Amino acid sequence: MAASSRVALRRRPPSPARLVALTLNHAALIAMSIIFLIPLYWLISSSVKTDAQIHAWPPVWFPSPMTMENYQKGLSFIPFPRMLGNTLTIALFSVLGTVCSCSMVAYSLSMIPWKGRDVLFYTLLGTMMLPGQVTMVPLFVLFARMGWVDSFAPLTVPHFFGGAFAIFLMRQFFLGIPKDLSEAARIDGCGPWGIYARIVMPLSKPVLATVALFGFLGAWNDYMGPLIYLANPERFTLSLGLAMFNSQYGSFPGQLMAVTTVMTVPILVLFFLTQRTFIQGMSRSGIKG
Amino acid sequence: MSARELQLSVGSGAARRARERVWTGLAFAAPAIVGLLWFTAFPVISSLYYSFCNYRVLKPPVFIGGGNYRRLFEDPLFFTSLWNTAYYAAFAVPLGIVLALALAMLLNTGVRGLAIYRTCFYVPSVVPIVASAVLWIWLLSPQEGAVNDLLRMVGVKEGPGWFQSPEWSKPAIILWSLWNVGGGMVIFLAGLQDVPKELHEAAALDGARPLAQFRNVTLPFISPQILFNLVMGLIGAFQFFTPAYVMTNGSGGPVDSTTFYSLYLFNVAFSDFKMGYACAMAWVLLLVVLSATTLVLRSSARLVYYGGDA
Numbered sequence: 001m002a003a004s005s006r007v008a009l010r011r012r013p014p015s016p017a018r019l020v021a022l023t024l025n026h027a028a029l030i031a032m033s034i035i036f037l038i039p040l041y042w043l044i045s046s047s048v049k050t051d052a053q054i055h056a057w058p059p060v061w062f063p064s065p066m067t068m069e070n071y072q073k074g075l076s077f078i079p080f081p082r083m084l085g086n087t088l089t090i091a092l093f094s095v096l097g098t099v100c101s102c103s104m105v106a107y108s109l110s111m112i113p114w115k116g117r118d119v120l121f122y123t124l125l126g127t128m129m130l131p132g133q134v135t136m137v138p139l140f141v142l143f144a145r146m147g148w149v150d151s152f153a154p155l156t157v158p159h160f161f162g163g164a165f166a167i168f169l170m171r172q173f174f175l176g177i178p179k180d181l182s183e184a185a186r187i188d189g190c191g192p193w194g195i196y197a198r199i200v201m202p203l204s205k206p207v208l209a210t211v212a213l214f215g216f217l218g219a220w221n222d223y224m225g226p227l228i229y230l231a232n233p234e235r236f237t238l239s240l241g242l243a244m245f246n247s248q249y250g251s252f253p254g255q256l257m258a259v260t261t262v263m264t265v266p267i268l269v270l271f272f273l274t275q276r277t278f279i280q281g282m283s284r285s286g287i288k289g
Numbered sequence: 290m291s292a293r294e295l296q297l298s299v300g301s302g303a304a305r306r307a308r309e310r311v312w313t314g315l316a317f318a319a320p321a322i323v324g325l326l327w328f329t330a331f332p333v334i335s336s337l338y339y340s341f342c343n344y345r346v347l348k349p350p351v352f353i354g355g356g357n358y359r360r361l362f363e364d365p366l367f368f369t370s371l372w373n374t375a376y377y378a379a380f381a382v383p384l385g386i387v388l389a390l391a392l393a394m395l396l397n398t399g400v401r402g403l404a405i406y407r408t409c410f411y412v413p414s415v416v417p418i419v420a421s422a423v424l425w426i427w428l429l430s431p432q433e434g435a436v437n438d439l440l441r442m443v444g445v446k447e448g449p450g451w452f453q454s455p456e457w458s459k460p461a462i463i464l465w466s467l468w469n470v471g472g473g474m475v476i477f478l479a480g481l482q483d484v485p486k487e488l489h490e491a492a493a494l495d496g497a498r499p500l501a502q503f504r505n506v507t508l509p510f511i512s513p514q515i516l517f518n519l520v521m522g523l524i525g526a527f528q529f530f531t532p533a534y535v536m537t538n539g540s541g542g543p544v545d546s547t548t549f550y551s552l553y554l555f556n557v558a559f560s561d562f563k564m565g566y567a568c569a570m571a572w573v574l575l576l577v578v579l580s581a582t583t584l585v586l587r588s589s590a591r592l593v594y595y596g597g598d599a
Contacts, residue, residue: 025398105320108317113310120318131575161323260424
């Protein structure tokens, strides 16, 4: 009796006005959700259409029969496994470089009070305002002189030398680690490297995950970098491969959508597996903290 | 040991420790310092120098003074690209902010299933950018695409030509950009969730209608997020490149209608190999971005509210 009355108290039937507002709110959200998802539905449904369905007008919204032919043909036109391997290699080294270098720099900027660190910090923040176009040409010239053009080096090596955004995120996180922990470790005879490796890094998994995730996506999505630096199709990434496929086989939308789906699905799966890290990272990248 | 000597030795000990800390700090910061010098400072200085040079890669740069900058003002495509970029920024940025804020406000009503709706709005921004560009070419295909078919269903007999028409190619790209407002929406949602509920209740008790509540309670609280999205949107608009390049195979067509500033700059550098001219364009871009950002920050200083305790 008591329990049921408590439930009744908590779940008061909403007033009619509130009910109308709630319904309208849901209706608007559902309508917007459908609008936002139509392009993705169109992507996947087009990828299983036959040629006749693809070119039909008015368009076919519910393909029947469905075909997997676009996937077979599309994926045989481009060397998909190699492009995937190239993309993953670049992404892996970018993430490794970013996590290692940026965590060290962030440690220096947050836990070692040294003269001049503020200058470095604000210089780094300043570089975030610098459009990439300013350094694009000289970097190309530099890497060309070093013989790095048409290799993965220009796309990976710079990540081993810090990046302002990742350093900023990590520094904010490190500042939240209680000083007592590093103090205690120091009294126990731990040097700065020990504190970094044994105290700070193990405690910072959430921010490391965020930075790694965004680094991976950045490498997976990057188009301009590979476009500038990679010439040999053997070394093409998925982004380059898909754009090339689009320019050469634009008249085969079914196959194009199949390849596009294959490039998109792994990222969507990754997104669903890591949604919390993702959304938190996104909102943290705002002004807070 | 006298007090003074003790003081001295303590003082020098502290100085020694401070020196040690500088070395440790520098050691940990070394990657960023090397990176700043190697991948930022050196290229920035080179870029400034090249912008005053005739430089075609194969031959060493030849100093020509302000020639590149003078030629910019005689280059019609330079002005076309500025116009296209301004057009894009003028529509995509404000519309993106309004849409992101509207979605965030719909979500911030204590509605059930928030996580599901939020995912629906955010997922498009996760789609790899080249994939989403390729998808939208197909969506906006005038004869076979989904968008024109939907328009047909609501009574528009002949939908726009989108990427096949110089008038509709920019609206097409703006439409694409609106599909990607998920990031801005998440930032707004975080801001909205920080607005104290009591304030809304107090305003409601005082008889404030929803619109007045929005203007006087919500808007001031999320003004930092609006400013952030505005500045980031502007910077992004001036550097807008990949979708335009992929959608037009680098041509910026039809009839240069999607030759945005950064697309033109890229083609000047890597199709025409006019490196000096490209660097001059990059410096003009930097100046435009800096002045636009300063202008926005200055003019908004009195409009933005950073919490009560700030």
